[in-house]
Amino acid sequence: MDITGLPILTLITFAPLVGAILIAFIPRSSAGLVRATALGTSLVSWALSLFLLVGFLPSHPNFQFVERADWISAFGIQYKLGVDGLSLVMVVLTTTLTWISILASFGPIKERVKEYMISFLILEVGMLGVFVALDLFLFYIFFEIVLVPMYLIIGIWGGANRIYATIKFVLYTLVGSLLMLVGILATAFAFQAAHGGNWAGAFDYETLRQFSFDSTLQLFAFLAFFLAFAIKIPMFPFHTWLPDAHVEAPTAGSVILAGVLLKLGGYGFIRFAVPLFPEAAHTYAPAIILLSVIAIIYGAIVALVQPDLKKLVAYSSVSHMGFVTLGIFVFQEQGLQGAILQMVNHGLITGALFLLVGVLYERTHDRTIAKMGGLSAQMPVYAVAFGFFMLASAGLPGLSGFIGEFLVFVGSFAYSPAVAAASTIVMVFAAGYLLWMFQRMFFGELSDFFKNAIGHLDDLRPTEVLTLVPLGVLVVVFGLFPGLLLTLVQGTVTEVLHGAAQASAINLAFWQ
Amino acid sequence: MSAADFSTISPVVAAVLVAAAILLVDIVRPGSRTLAIATSLLGLAIVAAVVLWAGQSTADAFDGAYRQDALTTFLDLLFVAIVAFTIVFAPDYLESRDLPFAEFAAVLVFAMTGAMLLAAASDLLVLFLGLELMVIPGYLLAGFAKRDALSTEGAIKYFLLGSFSSAIFLFGLVFTWGLTGSTRIDDVARHLTDMLSGGASMSAGLAMGLAFMTTGVAFKIAAVPFHYWTPDAYQGSPTPITGYLSVGPKVGAFALILRLFIGALDPLKTDWLPVMEILAALTMTMGNLVALTQSNVKRMLAYSSIAHTGYILVGLAAYAAGRIEGLEGVLFYAAAYTFMNLGAFAVVAALQRRPGVTSHLDTFAGLGRREPILGVLMTLFLLSLTGIPPLAGFFGKAYVILAAVQAGGTLTILAVIAVLNAAAAAFYYLRVVVYMYMREPTSEAEPPKHGSLVWAGLWAASALTIAIGVFPGPLLDAVHHAALALP
Numbered sequence: 001m002d003i004t005g006l007p008i009l010t011l012i013t014f015a016p017l018v019g020a021i022l023i024a025f026i027p028r029s030s031a032g033l034v035r036a037t038a039l040g041t042s043l044v045s046w047a048l049s050l051f052l053l054v055g056f057l058p059s060h061p062n063f064q065f066v067e068r069a070d071w072i073s074a075f076g077i078q079y080k081l082g083v084d085g086l087s088l089v090m091v092v093l094t095t096t097l098t099w100i101s102i103l104a105s106f107g108p109i110k111e112r113v114k115e116y117m118i119s120f121l122i123l124e125v126g127m128l129g130v131f132v133a134l135d136l137f138l139f140y141i142f143f144e145i146v147l148v149p150m151y152l153i154i155g156i157w158g159g160a161n162r163i164y165a166t167i168k169f170v171l172y173t174l175v176g177s178l179l180m181l182v183g184i185l186a187t188a189f190a191f192q193a194a195h196g197g198n199w200a201g202a203f204d205y206e207t208l209r210q211f212s213f214d215s216t217l218q219l220f221a222f223l224a225f226f227l228a229f230a231i232k233i234p235m236f237p238f239h240t241w242l243p244d245a246h247v248e249a250p251t252a253g254s255v256i257l258a259g260v261l262l263k264l265g266g267y268g269f270i271r272f273a274v275p276l277f278p279e280a281a282h283t284y285a286p287a288i289i290l291l292s293v294i295a296i297i298y299g300a301i302v303a304l305v306q307p308d309l310k311k312l313v314a315y316s317s318v319s320h321m322g323f324v325t326l327g328i329f330v331f332q333e334q335g336l337q338g339a340i341l342q343m344v345n346h347g348l349i350t351g352a353l354f355l356l357v358g359v360l361y362e363r364t365h366d367r368t369i370a371k372m373g374g375l376s377a378q379m380p381v382y383a384v385a386f387g388f389f390m391l392a393s394a395g396l397p398g399l400s401g402f403i404g405e406f407l408v409f410v411g412s413f414a415y416s417p418a419v420a421a422a423s424t425i426v427m428v429f430a431a432g433y434l435l436w437m438f439q440r441m442f443f444g445e446l447s448d449f450f451k452n453a454i455g456h457l458d459d460l461r462p463t464e465v466l467t468l469v470p471l472g473v474l475v476v477v478f479g480l481f482p483g484l485l486l487t488l489v490q491g492t493v494t495e496v497l498h499g500a501a502q503a504s505a506i507n508l509a510f511w512q
Numbered sequence: 513m514s515a516a517d518f519s520t521i522s523p524v525v526a527a528v529l530v531a532a533a534i535l536l537v538d539i540v541r542p543g544s545r546t547l548a549i550a551t552s553l554l555g556l557a558i559v560a561a562v563v564l565w566a567g568q569s570t571a572d573a574f575d576g577a578y579r580q581d582a583l584t585t586f587l588d589l590l591f592v593a594i595v596a597f598t599i600v601f602a603p604d605y606l607e608s609r610d611l612p613f614a615e616f617a618a619v620l621v622f623a624m625t626g627a628m629l630l631a632a633a634s635d636l637l638v639l640f641l642g643l644e645l646m647v648i649p650g651y652l653l654a655g656f657a658k659r660d661a662l663s664t665e666g667a668i669k670y671f672l673l674g675s676f677s678s679a680i681f682l683f684g685l686v687f688t689w690g691l692t693g694s695t696r697i698d699d700v701a702r703h704l705t706d707m708l709s710g711g712a713s714m715s716a717g718l719a720m721g722l723a724f725m726t727t728g729v730a731f732k733i734a735a736v737p738f739h740y741w742t743p744d745a746y747q748g749s750p751t752p753i754t755g756y757l758s759v760g761p762k763v764g765a766f767a768l769i770l771r772l773f774i775g776a777l778d779p780l781k782t783d784w785l786p787v788m789e790i791l792a793a794l795t796m797t798m799g800n801l802v803a804l805t806q807s808n809v810k811r812m813l814a815y816s817s818i819a820h821t822g823y824i825l826v827g828l829a830a831y832a833a834g835r836i837e838g839l840e841g842v843l844f845y846a847a848a849y850t851f852m853n854l855g856a857f858a859v860v861a862a863l864q865r866r867p868g869v870t871s872h873l874d875t876f877a878g879l880g881r882r883e884p885i886l887g888v889l890m891t892l893f894l895l896s897l898t899g900i901p902p903l904a905g906f907f908g909k910a911y912v913i914l915a916a917v918q919a920g921g922t923l924t925i926l927a928v929i930a931v932l933n934a935a936a937a938a939f940y941y942l943r944v945v946v947y948m949y950m951r952e953p954t955s956e957a958e959p960p961k962h963g964s965l966v967w968a969g970l971w972a973a974s975a976l977t978i979a980i981g982v983f984p985g986p987l988l989d990a991v992h993h994a995a996l997a998l999p
Contacts (some may be wrong), residue, residue, distance in 0.1 A: 487829060
C-alpha cells in the first residue's frame with residue numbers, strides 16, 4: 001500500500017534523528033539556529049505524517065505502508081514497520097504534540113538548548129518507532145530508547161527535586177520493560193519451538209498474532225507485558241512515579257509525558273498484550289477492571305486535594321487513564337473505541353492543560369493553587385483558554401473529552417452496570433476538582449501573590465497562542481465529529497475484538 | 513615436536529616474540545614511549561594476523577595437549593583487542609605519573625600469552641600453565657604504581673588470594689588426574705563417563721576435586737562469595753590497568769571454564785550446574801547491591817564487573833542445561849562487555865590525567881559542561897553497561913536471557929533475577945550521568961589535554977559499542993561459529 005514509493009514510515013520516524021545529528025554540529029552559541037532546526041525537523045516529520053493520513057485506506061483491514069527488511073536473520077528479527085488505524089492516529093498525535101512542545105520550549109529553555117533539542121528529537125524517534133514497529137524486538141528497542149531522553153529532560157531541565165523524580169521514573173519503567181523483554185523472548189522461543197526450531201517469524205507481530213500460545217505461557221507472558229504497560233500508562237498501584245515526574249519535568253516534558261508516553265502503555269495493551277495473549281487477557285480482566293475503577297476514583301479524589309497545579313493535572317491523568325484500561329478490558333466494541341478516543345483526547349486536552357500551567361509558571365515561578373486568585377481580569381485570554389480546556393477535561397459534551405468517556409461507560413455498562421455506575425460517579429468528582437481549581441485561580445479578588453507579580457502577568461503571547469490553537473481546534477472537531485477518529489480506528493477495534501471474542505478465560509483450576 | 517605443531521601454536525609463539533621485542537626495543541632506546549607504543553601495536557596487529565592465519569584450520573598439537581579451533585581463534589582475537597585497547601588508553605595516564613610504558617606493555621602481552629594458552633588448552637596441565645601465565649603478570653600490573661600505598665596494598669591482596677586460589681584449583685586438578693589417570697581433557701571426560709555409567713554416584717575424591725576446582729575458578733572470575741579481593745585490587749591499581757583487570761583475566765577465566773567444565777567435566781554436569789546457577793544468582797545480586805552504595809566510580813565499576821560476571825554465568829548455566837545459545841551468549845556478552853567496560857575505564861583514566869585527581873563521583877560533576885565529548889562517550893558506555901538498546905550491552909543481556917528462557921525451569925527464574933538486577937544497576941550507572949549532567953562542576957580547573965591515541969581508542973570503543981548493538985549480525989555469526997567448536 002505504498003502510495004509514494006518512498007519508505008515513508010522510516011522517513012517519519014528518523015527525520016528527527018537527522019535533525020538531532022545536524023544540531024550536534026551547530027555551534028553552541030547559535031541557539032536560534034538550534035531551535036529553528038529542531039522545529040523544522042519536527043515539522044517535517046509532522047507534514048509527512050499528514051501524508052499518511054491522506055493515503056491511509058480505513059476500509060483496508062491489514063497493516064499499510066509496510067516496510068520490511070531482515071535485520072538479525074539468525075533470530076528472524078526484522079526491521080518491519082507498518083500502520084493500522086490505531087498506530088496512525090498515535091503517530092499523528094505524536095508528531096503534532098512534538099512540534100507544539102518544541103515551540104513551547106523556545107521561551108522557557110534558555111540553558112543548554114542544544115542538548116535539550118537533541119534529547120527531544122531522539123525522544124520523538126523512540127515514540128514514533130514504538131507506534132510503527134511490527135517486530136516485537138524492534139518495538140522493545142524503541143520502547144526503551146524513549147527512556148533515556150526523557151530521563152535527561154526531567155533530570156537536567158526539571159525543577160528542584162528533579163533528580164529524585166527522574167531516577168524514580170527510570171527505575172519504575174525499567175523494571176516493567178525488562179520483565180517484558182523476558183516475556184518477548186519467551187514468546188518468541190515458544191513460537192520457535194513449535195515450528196521445529198525455526199526462528200523465522202518468531203518476533204513478527206502479524207505472524208505471532210495468528211498463533212495461539214499455550215495457557216501457562218500466556219499467563220506468565222501476559223503478566224510481564226502487563227507490568228510494563230501498567231507502569232507506563234500508569235495504572236493504580238503502579239502510578240506513584242507519575243506525579244513526581246510531572247511536577248519536576250519542564251513544561252514540554254510534561255506535555256509529551258502526558259500526551260504520548262502514557263499512551264505507550266495503552267497502545268501496548270491494545271496492540272500486543274490482548275491480541276497475543278487473549279486467553280490470559282480474559283483471565284486477568286476482572287482484576288484489571290477492578291484496578292481501573294480504583295484508579296478512576298482514586299485519581300479523581302486525590303486530584304481534589306492537590307495543592308500544586310501540576311500535581312492536580314497529573315492525578316487527573318491517572319483517573320483518565322483508568323478509563324482507557326477499563327475500556328480495553330471490558331472487551332466491548334464501544335469500550336475499546338472509547339479507550340482509543342480517550343487516549344487521543346487526553347493527549348490533546350491534558351497536553352494543552354500542561355502548556356497552560358507552564359505559561360503561568362513561567363511568569364510567576366509558582367504553581368501553588370492556594371496563592372492564586374482573580375486572574376481572569378488580569379489575563380482574560382488565558383482565562384478563556386484555560387476554561388475551555390478545563391471544561392473539555394471535565395467531559396463537557398460537544399468537546400472531545402466527553403465522547404471517549406461516554407463510550408467507555410456504554411461499553412462497561414454492557415459488561416457490568418455496577419462498574420459503569422462506579423466510574424460514572426467520577427464525572428462528578430472530575431467536575432468538582434476542575435471547577436474548584438478554576439474558581440480558585442481565576443475568580444475573586446486578585447491574590448496578594450499575583451499582586452506582587454503583576455508586572456509579569458501579561459496575557460498569552462503569540463507563540464503561546466500558536467501552540468494552543470491547533471489543540472483547541474482538534475478538541476472541538478473531535479468533540480463534534482468523533483466519527484472522523486472512529487472510522488480510522490474501526491479496523492483495529494474489529495480486529496482486536498474478533499481475536500478476543502474467540503478466546504475465553506483460562507480455567508485456573510489446573511494450578512491445583 | 514614437529515613443524516605442524518609449531519605452526520599450530522604459532523599465535524602463542526608470536527605473542528611471546530612480541531613481548532620480547534617490546535623489551536628489546538626498550539633496551540636499545542630506553543624510555544622512548546613512541547617507539548614502545550608503535551612496537552606494541554604493530555606486534556599486536558601481527559599476532560592478530562597470525563591468529564587468523566592459524567584459525568583457518570582446526571588442529572591438535574603436542575599429542576592433543578593444545579587445540580586450535582574456532583573457539584580458540586575467537587577468544588584469541590578478543591584477548592588481542594583487550595590488550596590493544598589497554599595499551600592505547602594507558603600512555604597518558606602512565607606518563608603523567610612517571611610510570612614506565614615499555615615494561616607495562618611487555619607484561620601485558622605476556623599476560624595475553626597466558627590467556628591465549630588457556631583458550632587453546634586441551635590438557636589440564638597446559639590449562640594450569642596458561643592460568644598462571646595470565647594471572648602472575650596481573651599481580652605485577654596491579655602493583656605497577658609501586659610508590660602508591662593503595663596500589664601495593666591491592667596488589668598484595670590480589671597476589672595472596674590469587675595464589676591461594678590457584679593452589680586450591682591445582683589441588684582439585686590433582687584429584688581429577690589421580691582418579692581418571694589422565695590429564696588430557698578428552699580422556700578425563702571419557703573416564704568420567706565410564707566411572708559414572710550405570711548410575712554410579714560420584715566418589716568422595718571426585719567430589720572434592722570438583723569442589724576445589726569450582727572454588728578456584730570462582731575466585732578467578734570473582735564470583736560471589738569469592739570476590740573479596742576485587743574491589744581493593746581494582747581501586748588500588750592504576751586506572752588503565754583496572755580496566756584491563758576487569759576484562760582480560762575475567763574473559764580468560766571464562767575460557768578456562770569452557771575448556772575445563774564443558775570440555776572435561778561435562779559428565780559431572782548434573783552436579784555442577786546447580787552450583788553455577790546459585791553462583792550466578794548470588795554474583796549478580798550481591799555485585800549490584802554493593803555497587804549501589806559506592807561513591808567511587810572505579811570501585812563502583814569493580815563491583816558492577818562482579819555483577820556482569822553473574823550475567824555471563826547465566827549464559828554458562830543455560831549452555832550447561834543444553835542450549836547452545838547459552839555459550840553463544842557467553843561469548844557475545846564477553847565481547848560486548850570488553851568494549852563498553854574498557855571504554856568506561858578509559859574515560860575515568862582520561863579524567864585522572866593529572867596525578868591526584870581521584871575517581872570519586874565528584875570528579876564527574878559537571879563533566880557534560882567541562883568536556884562535552886568525554887561526557888557523551890561516558891554516557892554511551894554507561895547506557896550500554898546498563899543494557900539500554902540498541903547498544904552492545906543490551907544485546908549481550910538479551911542473548912543470555914534468551915538462552916536461559918529457552919533452557920526453562922529454574923533458569924527462567926534466573927532470567928527474571930537477571931533483569932531485575934539490570935534494573936537495579938541502572939540506578940548506579942545513571943548516577944554517574946546525574947553527576948555529569950545535572951550537577952555543577954566542583955573545580956574551575958582547565959580540563960586536561962588528552963592524547964590523540966586516547967581519543968582514537970575512545971572513538972573506536974564507542975563505535976564498536978554502537979555497531980555491535982545496531983548490526984549484531986557479524987558478531988552473531990562469529991560466536992555461532994566459535995560455539996560449534998565445543999562438543
